[in-house]
Amino acid sequence: MTDELAYLSISEGAALIAAKKLSPLEWTRSCLARIEALDGQLHAFITLTADLALESARDAEQEIMKGGVRGPLHGVPFG
Numbered sequence: 001m002t003d004e005l006a007y008l009s010i011s012e013g014a015a016l017i018a019a020k021k022l023s024p025l026e027w028t029r030s031c032l033a034r035i036e037a038l039d040g041q042l043h044a045f046i047t048l049t050a051d052l053a054l055e056s057a058r059d060a061e062q063e064i065m066k067g068g069v070r071g072p073l074h075g076v077p078f079g
Contacts, residue, residue, distance in 0.1 A: 005030035010076055017064065017075045024064065024075030028057035031077045045079065053077060 005027050008016070016022035032050050039045055060075040 003030075006034045010073070014072055014076050018069070018072075020065070024057040024060045024077070025054065027075075028053050028077040031079075035079075 013022060013027055017024055035045060064075055
């Protein structure tokens with residue numbers, strides 16, 4: 001499913017996270033892998049904070065699993 005994650009819309013991914021069918025950490029890792037694969041050609045990012053993104057995704061996942069959802073975009077990676 002990792003390659004497919006790059007093509008999820010925000011609403012699709014958010015719904016999967018809310019249903020606990022998708023891990024915010026897994027989605028973030030997929031996004032970072034796609035950035036790594038393509039940014040050498042696209043130069044779309046000035047500063048990539050991968051460690052911070054992974055830490056935030058890990059925190060969001062733990063909160064969501066405990067029922068602490070902050071809103072519909074909680075756990076959705078963005079750049």
